[in-house]
Amino acid sequence: MRRPRPDAVCPVCGTKYEKDGFNIPFETFLGFGGDKVPDIDLNFSGEYQSSAHRHTFELFGDSHVFRAGTIGTVAEKTAFGYVKKYMEERGKTATRAEMLRLAKGCTGVKRTTGQHPGGMVVIPQDKEIYDFCPVQHPADDTDTDIITTHFEYHSMESNLLKLDMLGHDDPSMIRMMEDLTGVDAKTIPLDDPDTRSIFISSKVLGYENDKILGPTGATAIPEFGTSFVRGMLEETKPAEFDILVRLSGFSHGTDVWLGNARDLILSGTATVGQAIGCRDDIMIYLISKGMNEKRAFKIMEAVRKGRGLPDGAEDEMREHGVPEWYIGSCKKIAYLFPKAHAVAYVMMAFRIAWFKVHRPLAFYAAYFSIRAKAFDATVMCRGLERAKAKMDEIRAKDKEATAVEQDMLTTLEVVYEFYIRGFTFEQMDLYFRVDEEKKALLPPFMAIPGLGETAAVSIVEQRKGKEYLSVEEFSADCPKVTKAHIELLKNCGALAGMPDTSQMTLFDGF
Incomplete structure (x- = not known):
């Protein structure tokens, strides 16, 4: 949507606008005169992605919806291995140079077909589909009932509509945190000052300038949690939501941040708000300089696809007062992220960040349940020092780490971070007893x-309404739990205080 005037009123409901919009012209989506195939991305929780896909067949018919086919090619490293x-x-x-030359001839050769x-x-x-291309089963699963386009989808994207119906963890996290807290994420204000502050400082989280996590509190926040983007936060210190959107564009683009916007910002040539972050920025800026709208759109489309500037565009831009640094930046870009995508992702990220600040236990519970990879309770639930030691061990391996x-x-x-904020893990318990008064x-x-x-589900199902006297009784009641599983449960403290056998010794206690 376009940015409304401060005194503007909604033409539908008559409500006065209290805050600015995100300044996303509809023409970015469909072009001027509707001459552009729209890019439609629909993000679902990964749990419901398959259901959403099935619904498209119901909407349009089985004979009118097909999975987009892909062609897998030989990558550079694989070719070198050959x-x-x-x-x-x-x-x-x-020589290595000769091997690289030979590998270059193999790079890009078709290897297999798959599905988007x-x-x-x-x-x-x-x-019908045959008016455009043949169809096939993907080569990596020929027995599936999925049918894909035989041609790689990029060859048809200017003529056919493609819906990107992707599975994401963020909606799953938000739903879990809503269920745990009763807070409706849609009511979370996107200008909450405490939440906004963690993109600059971690003070509101209870720690500052940690030697491992750095100055920001963005650890585990989607879009901003990687070390690369946290470095961007340190260098730009974003105090506004709009700048967070721009940073999302920087991180998703190709040749947009490193060697481009970063150099301009650090040298003082441009501010973060002036540098190109998303594709919409180019069209909006050129129109503001008085350039013809359709021409501004064409320049944006060329730059965002990595084609550089169209013929004559440089001279036109200079005539309209566009600075040389801006022209040079456009020529370096290989891919630009759509602003609508960036806004959607940052809105979800900000709402997740709000839970991290205001309802932290729900945040960490959702993160460890949904996003965390390689969670190992034998290491991570045994205290801060055990966790730090494992971190040091992995870092010492450097590039040799798996x-x-x-x-x-x-x-x-x-x-x-969970530990240094004063939280802890309760000892794992067979019956999931937990003291809610504890910050755990x-x-x-x-x-x-x-x-x-399988073993975890079996334990949960079998223990209902029961109190086991011993490990022996528990093991007999759960046939899917092996001796190896018993040892794992003991090592994690889940069977603490439970005797190995139900037999009693006559002289116990004497």
């Missing part, structure tokens, strides 16, 4: 590495 193995098998040697994770191609009702260890390190950062979370059985979902 060349290296080829040389080894034949006892040949070559959420792309649904919609065919007009008066047409992918699982890297995921664990990310989760450990959040566990570390009770980890689930699934947090025990090696236990598995």
Whole structure:
């Protein structure tokens, strides 16, 4: 929507606008005169993505909706591996430069076909798919009932509508926090000062300038929780919601931040609000400079696709007073994020951040349940020092750390923050007893590495309405729980105080 005047009134309900909008012209979506195929992204909780996909078949018909096909090609590293193995098998040697040259010839060669994770191609009702392309089952799962377009979807995106119906963790987190607290996330103000402050300082969270987490409180906040984006926060110190949206554009774009906007901002050439963050910024800025609207739109489209500036655009921009740094920035960009996407993501991120500030236990419970990878209760639920030691161990491996260890390190950062804010984990208990007066979370059985979902569900189902006298009785009642599972439960303290056997010794207590 366009930014309304301070005294503007809604033409539908007559309500006076109290706050600015996000300044997203509708023409960015459909073009001037409706000559652009719209980019429609619909984000669902991952749990409901498949249901949303099925609904599109009900809406448009089975013969008019198909999964967008993809073509997997040989990546540069994979190609280099092919060349290296080829040389080894034949006892040949070559310089690295020669091996890279040979690998370049393999890079980009078709390897397999697959399906877009959420792309649904919609065919007009008066047409059929064969008017555009053949269809097939994806090569990685030929027995599935999913049918994809045979051509890679990019080759048809200017002619056919594609709905990106993606699964995201953020809606799942928000729903879980709503259920835990009773707070309606839609009522959370997007200008809450305490929430806004954590993107600059962690003071409101109870700690400041931590040597591990840094000066901000953005750890575990989607869009802003990675070390890369936290570094952006430190350098830009965003005090407004609009700047958070711009930072989202910086992080999602290609050749937008590093070597481009960052250099302009740090050198004082441009402010964060002036640098190009999202594709809409270009069109809005050029129109504000007096450039023809359609021409501004065409320049935006060329730049956001990485095509540089159209012929004659540089001279036109100079004639309208566009500075040289802005022209140079446009020429460097390879991809620009849509502002509508950035706004949607940052709105969800801000609401999640509000829970982190105001309802922290619900926030951490949702994060550890939904977003945390490689959660290991034997390490993470045993106190701050145990968590720090594991972090140091993984960091010492540097690039030698496995992918699982890297995921664990990310989760450990959040566990570390959880502890330094004064929270703790209750000892895991077979009956899920917890004292709500304590600032503590009770980890689930699934947090025990090696236990598995089947055993965890079995325990929960079998224990209902029962009090076990011993580990022996518990084990006999849960046939899916093996001896190995029992040891895991003991190691995590879930069976603390429970004797191994139900037999009593006559002289106990003497």
